Amino acid sequence: MTSESSLKTAAAEAVPDPTSRRKVLALIVTCAVIFLDSLDTSTVGVALPSIQSDLGLSASSLQWLVSGYVIAYGGFLLLGGRVADLLGRRRVFFAGTAVFVAASVLGGAVSSEELIVASRVIKGISAAFTAPAAFSIITTTFREGPERNKALSVYGATAAVGYSVGLIASGLLTSVSWRLVFFVPGILAVGVLLITPAAVRRDVTTDRAGRSFDFGGAVIATSALLLLVYALVQAPLIGWRAPATLISLVLAVVLFAAFLLIESRHHDPTLPLTILRSRGRAFCYAIALLHGAAAIGWQFVAVLYLQQILGYGPFRTSIAVLPIGVTIYLTAQFVTSRLIGRFGIRAVCIAGMTVQAVALGLYAFVGLEDNYVGIVLPGLILHGLACGVVFASVNVGGVAGVADRQQGVAASLIVAAYAIGTGVGVAVMATIISALAETDARADLLDAYQAAFVVAALLALLGAVFSLFGLPSERRAPLVSEAVTAG
Secondary structure, three states: OHHHHHHHHHHHHHOOOHHHHHHHHHHHHHHHHHHHHHHHHHHHHHHHHHHHHHHOOOHHHHHHHHHHHHHHHHHHHHHHHHHHHHHOHHHHHHHHHHHHHHHHHHHHHOOOHHHHHHHHHHHHHHHHHHHHHHHHHHHHHOOOOHHHHHHHHHHHHHHHHHHHHHHHHHHHHHHHOOOHHHHHHHHHHHHHHHHHHHHOOOOOHHHHOOOOOOHHHHHHHHHHHHHHHHHHHHHHHHOOOOHHHHHHHHHHHHHHHHHHHHHHHOOOOOOOHHHOOOHHHHHHHHHHHHHHHHHHHHHHHHHHHHHHHOOOOHHHHHHHOHHHHHHHHHHHHHOHHHHHHHHOHHHHHHHHHHHHHHHHHHHHHOOOOOOHHHHHHHHHHHHHHHHHHHHHHHHHHHHOOOOHHHHHHHHHHHHHHHHHHHHHHHHHHHHHHHHHOOOOOHHHHHHHHHHHHHHHHHHHHHHHHHHHHHOOOOOOOOHHHOOOOOO
16 A cells, blocks of 8 residues: 555656646746836837937937836836736736737837827836736635745745846847837747636636626726826926926825725725734835835935046946846845745844845945945845845735735735836936936036935845834734735
């Protein structure tokens, strides 16, 4: 009997588990989409001068190639997450990726100022639907605990790699033609479309039986997010006291208040408020916002420092910052899930945000002379370590205990927090630089950049404080055990 049992066990282990194969494929396609989104963002940023030179774009249109994407992405995230929950994650993921392909072709083929900007706006909307759908596919495919932690760590690492690869690829592609910056991600996305039907399990229609769509809440939430992100993006350009900025911010606050009132009374809300009643999850969203503001705000200033103070060209800059992408990937891939499993989300976030504050604070000591080995590189490596652990940790904590039917909304809250944090970080840094840099002289710019680096470090330190006092102790109240009742 023992021999027969051993043979059966050996035979079972020898046969590949189809469920495991599908999980691997699901992780590949979802990571591929976040890779393409990150790749697309960084490649277009570097290609802007070539696009402007070739098409004769105005400065405002050039700015909208970036801002249009960010505003559309941030504005439609909550709606995208809710639609994924209601209509099916695979369906929304597939449709959003198909729109990404179409927008890539449009952007690469046209020479019209209006159409190329429109292609970026459409891409932003498609990303707002695919990002929460991809995230929730992972969280509903992989069991909560070590398995999901590892998957989300890989997912976060892939985003960092996509951005880093994009910085390098943009220089190579743009040297041939800036249109390849649009076409290449679209071609790669076609491969995702081909694999998705086999990789992602079919949507379970019974989960949506008897559910309704909170149309009013969805419209108000989308409008509020659009106004908020618009104000954050435009304020450094037109001023914080400009009527458009003030009106947008006031309307955003009013609409958010109206949205919360509607959600508290609707029987099937766009945002089930039960998700936010978990202190741990709510603080994860706040930490994500601060982490994004510190990281992207620092990056905005660091690139300016390398190019305007040290005289680096675009390609040399991309190579110079490459270590951060490599470090994030290695940390998230091989370290983060083990740290979360051993010490818990709270301890990892406290350590990660503290290390990030130290890393960004190092840049307050940069000078007019190039000290890449002494300051820049150590800061990049420490910052990469911090991002590698914090990004995955808040991803895990932000969806922990949430029912499958609400995973899309929970995922969209995390992504929206990072999107808003990005807007806050860049807006704050740009405002500091414009206020402190009296001239374009290198010395004046350096003083402004150093001050901005200090503020970025303070944002990260605030994230560490939020982690310390906001996240529950794993021994006292494990974050992953908090359940949300299906709404």
